[in-house]
Amino acid sequence: MMFRFLSVGLIVLFSLVISTESVFAGFxxxxxxxxxxxLTRNSTYEQQILIVRGDPNTELKASILVDAPGFSDxxxxxxxxxFILPRGEQKVPMTVRVKVPSDAExxxxxxxxxIKTGAVDNAVGAGAVNISLGALIDLEFNVIDKVIEDFKIxxxxxxxxxxxxxxGWLFFPGKINFSMMLENTGNVDVAPSKVAFRxxxxxxxxxxxxxxxxxxxxKVKPFATEQVVAEIPTRLPAGAYMARFEIMNHDDVKLEGEVNLNILPYGTLQAAGFGFAGLSLPHKISVILPILAIFVVIILMYISRRRNRIK
Amino acid sequence: MKELSLIKNSAGKITIITGLVGVVIFAAIFILNFGAKELQKVEAQSNIATTSITVLNTPPGWTVDAEEESESSDANPTNSGDEVAWVATATDPSNQPYFLLVCDSPNSAVPAAAAGYGSLGTAPPSCTATSTQWAVSPAATSGVQARAATTTTEVGDDFNEQNTWYAWICDDDPVLPRCNAVSKQGTGLTASPFNMNSRPVFTGYSNDSPVLPGSVVTITATSSDPDVVPAQDDVQLFVCSTASFNVASSTCTATELASSTLSASNPAATYTITIPTQDDDYPVFLYIIDEHGHAASGGAQGGQSDITVSNAPPVVLSNQITLNDGQDIILTQDAGETTGFQIQFSVSDDNSCENAASGPEISGYELAVYRTTVGTTTCTPDAADYNPNNCYPSGLATSTWNLSCTASSTSCTFGVDGIDTTMVYDCTFPLWYVADPTDGSATTSIHFATDWSVAVRGVDDDLATSSYVQSNTGQELVSFLAYALDTFVIAYQQLEPGQQTDPLVATTTFRATGNIGLDQELSGQAMCSTYSGAFSCPNSATSTIPETEQVFATSSVTYATALGAGNFLSSSTYKYLDLNISKSTATNTQAEKETYWGIAVPGTITYSGAYTGENTFIGAASDASQW
Incomplete structure (x- = not known):
């Protein structure tokens, strides 16, 4: 039999003996x-915990007992x-959510x-001391009155x-997609303030x-870990390069280092480059100005027509 | 001279005939008395002398002085094999054609006479036998520019590096051909002498390869120029990608890989081997020109020099090593190996990711996954460094550590773009349950201040290796609280009501099957014949054994001692037992400890039969100091 019950037979016949079955139970x-x-007031934090069983050949029920004096709610x-630990599932995720109230100290x-496990129907073996297994999960929180804007790459x-x-005359630069797996270690939404390449x-x-x-x-939400991407323009031609990068959180360098950079001839990859946003300022102006001029002309024509009608 | 003598012999006869005709005419006029006044004068004159005159040919005169058609000077000499030309304009008084003659010394022109007046312009003049004739023009019409030219050869053949010239204009009058007595030497930049530029001499070459990509290779030519006027001419080396050189423009026909500066001899060109370049031999073709753009000919000109690009060791950058895709490492297999952890790393090579045989340049790797504080010195890829708690080297047999890496089939595009230096490897690996956790704090984890890293060493097809580089960002290995309760029985002694086990001898065994040390929390329900998970036992002195009658301890103490320590079960409160099971460190055996149990059967119990109850074992992380 699997681990859920360590059966210890206890028979009282004015003498006491223990019975039982052999069990190698893992949990x-x-x-x-x-x-x-x-944590800050009104913040929410979620963390996943995996419940692991060594031999999940039976469905079990997991019962949660919260022992959190003063903050159990x-x-x-x-x-x-x-909830159920299904048969055959060696690991079952469980998510603990902590919602800090607005008046938390x-x-x-x-x-x-x-976490305590037991039979789904609460059945126990008759004439035995049934043994259930469980695990202790520590809860440790600190509620602070301080904004922390920090992250780890x-x-x-x-x-x-x-x-x-x-x-034409417009140069659309190549686009470096620099991805970062960012863990928000603060308590407000955060993203790198700048990613610089040399x-x-x-x-x-x-x-x-x-x-x-x-x-x-x-931006990544507090306590979350997500992948974000910085789009960096480059005007270099195709070739192999070495880039030194800095990921900044305002004045702090969160990570710096070197990466190899391969710029391929245009059209080699089916990847989008920069559009208008990637143009240099003079090029942007050279596009915007004519459009503005056309608008101005249209407006002037419109005003002129209206005046003529009034006359 | 024969013709001249004939002319001289006939001249006397003509004079006599002319005289006789004159006498006849004079007599007739005199007899007829024509113009008496005038005849008297004639008579008077004839009384003074009889005149005989020969009108001689006069030489052409300079209209425009001779000069070099194009400057040929120290600064702009005429390359050997090129043409030197002179131009001048002359006017002949007889309107005869004329020639422009250029010799190397003064007073050296010798006119020639045409065969007759009908063949004027066919007898060009020449220079005296003791002088060198540079050029003579075709016959030019009087008043029209004449042009004399010659094609130069190398110095030492017919030309010196610097050659003085004198220009003459001559006609070829059949009777008295003449040259103008005055020779010309031009003025300014187009004046005598003309300079001849010899080809540079190119006899050999060498280069200092093998060199690495990104390094500078120096190609040296053994070359100089024979021209020394007014100073030694400099030479320049061109390194071309193909065996073709445009002499006219002094450029490589295909790609110019390098060129030297001008130097007096043995010019050297430097060329930076681009990154990436495969380790191989690369032919280049060498050409020498002098400072006037005159190319060498023969010898080593156009010779092939092979530049050997040597094998560069691969490079691994710390930021391009990722452990477990940036995620925490979470063990989930108690007392076993958790599989599926990931490593991704890039190995780059200045020889590109593809070798000259179109195979992989980056051929392999060595790595180790380890707790960061163990370090790369202690944990190398060598199998001998293996420790399932903190060091997993790739040198292990896969039966011990099943690391599996594959080179990404899409990461190397060198064959497509010719610039790719990088090969990406994707690996999976397992970790044993004993791998040290690095999360938590000082009280909850020994290694809380560190994390896990991977260090990688790239290997190329020549077995050159990179540095052994540690990933820039480590990952936490999460605490894994796991245990096994594998005691067969709690073997209480035979007891009668009113008796108790003393000392505690029944045990349960708790094994640490995760990566942390363990303690226990224990609770239990009262025992009776009707207990179920849903219904507790009735409060009966005769048929219910309260949970508090069961006691526990970490050793075989007396029942009273355990009870006195408060180590009795409770249905409402979990009792903490400091078992202090160490963290397991071996893969095949686990740290374990026993919990000692005892029970007291109340003397009031009268119900005889099977009792049912439930004890709960809660695994708890022990203080890190007890691991």
Whole structure:
């Protein structure tokens, strides 16, 4: 029989013996805690915990017991206080949500959350001391009166790109898509304030171009980890380059380093380049001015017509 | 001279005939008395002398002085093989054609006479035998510019580097051909002498390869120029991609890879090998010109020099190594290996990602996954460094650590774009349940201040290796609280009502099957014959054994001791037991400890039969100091 019950037969015949069955029961959780030290009032934090069984050949019921003095009503398991650990599922996710009320005190909160397993129908083996297994999950929160705008870059990525292209007098630069796996370690939405590239020749000796991201980078919500992309223009021709990058959070350099950069001849990749946004300021002006002029002419013609009608 | 003598012999006869005719005419006039006054005068004159006159040919005169048609000077010499030309304009008093003659010394013109007046312009003059004739023009019409030209050869054949010239204008009068007594030497830049530019001499070459991509290769030519007026001529080396050189424009027909500056001899051109360039031999073709753009001929001109690009070791950048796709490492297999963790890394090579045989230039890797504080010195790819707690080297047999990496089929596009230096590898690997956790804090984890990293060393097709580079960003390995309860029985002693186990001898065994140390929380329900998960036992002194009668301890203490310590079960409160099970460190055995149990059967119990109850074991992380 699987781990859910360690049957210990207890028969009282004015003497006591223990009976029982052999069991090698495995159970676990990861991580065994829910922690956040930068919660603010009205903030919400979610963390996933995996419940692991060594031998999931029977469906079980997981019961959640929240032991959180003074903040038990903040803590919620999205799957409910009881949920099923299906047969055959070696690991089952469980999400703990913490919703900090608007009147929460600014202090540390410590508690525990216990997971206890049992038979789905609460059945127990008759004439035995049934044994159920469970795990203790620490709860540790700190509610603070401070905005923390910080993040950690867990991973970066850069893919090959097409070189820019000249259409008429307009040069549309190539687009470097610089992806970042960003973990918001603060308590407000955050994104890198700037991603700067210094692009060198392949040997890394000759600086060829300095550039930075255009447009805003999508912000990541507090406590979340998401991939965001910085779009960086380059006017360099096809070739192999070495780029030194800096990911900035205002004045702080959150990550810096070197990456190889391969710019391919235009049209090699089926990837979109920069549109109007990538044009240099003079080129933008050279496009906007004629359009503005046409608008002005149209407006003047309109005004002139109206005056003629009034006359 | 024969013709001249004939003319001289007949001249006397003509004079006599002319005299006789004159006498006849004079007599007739005298007899008829025509114009008596005038005849008297004639008579008077004839009384003084009889005149005989020969009108001689006069030489052409200079209208426009001779000069070089194009400047041929120190600064702008005429290349060997090119034409030097002179022009001048003369007017002949007899309106005869004339020739422009250019010699190397003064007083050297010798006119020639045409065969007759009907063949004027067919006998060009020449220079004296002791002088060198540079050129003579075709016959030019009087008043029309004449042009004399010659094609130069190399110095030493007929020309010196600097050649003085004198220009003459001559006619070829059949009777008395004449040259103007005055020779001309031009003025200004087009004046004598004319300068001849010899070809540079190019006898050999060398280069200092093998060199690495991105490095400078120097190609040296053994070459100089024989011209020394007014100073040694400089020479210049051109390095071309093909065996073709445009002499007229002094440029490579295809691609000019490099060129030297002008130097007096042995010019050297430098060329930076682009990145990427495959390790191979690359032919280049060498051409020498002098400072006047005159190309060498023969010898080593156009010779092929092979530049050997050597093998560059691969490079791994720390930012292009990603462990587990930027995610925390979460173990989920208790007492076993959790599979499917990821590594992605790029290896670049200045020889490109593809070798000259169109195979992979970047052929392999060595790596290790480790707890960062273990470091790359302790945890190398060598199998001997293996420790399932903190170091997983790629040198292990896959039966021990099943690392699996594949080169991305789409990452190397060198064959398409010719510039790709990078090969991307995607790997999966397992970790044992004992891998050290790095999350948490000082009280909850030993290694809370570090994380896990991967270090990679790239290997190329020549077995050159990169540095052993650690990923720039590490990943946390998450605490895994897992255990196994594998005790067969809680073997209480045989007891009668009113008896208790003393000391505690029944045990349950708790094994740490995760990566942290463990404690226990225990609770239990009262035992009776009617207990179920939904219904508790009735409060009966005769048929219910309260949960509080069961006690526990970490050792075989007396029942009273356990009870006195408060280690008795409760149905409402979980009792914490500091088992202090260490973190497991071996893959085949786990750290374990026993919980000692005891029970007291109340003396009031009268119900005889099977009792049912429920005890709950809650695994809890122990303090990190107890791991």
């Amino acid at each position: 676990g959780v990861t991580p065994p805690y829910v922690r956040n030290t930068s 903040w803590v919620e398991v999205l799957e409910g206080d009881e 600014f202090k540390n909160y410590n508690g525990a959350l216990r 867990r991973k970066i990525g850069i893919s090959d790109l097409n070189e820019g292209k000249k259409i 692009i060198y020749d392949a040997s890394g000796k000759v600086l060829l171009e300095e550039t930075k991201n255009l447009g805003k980078i999508t």
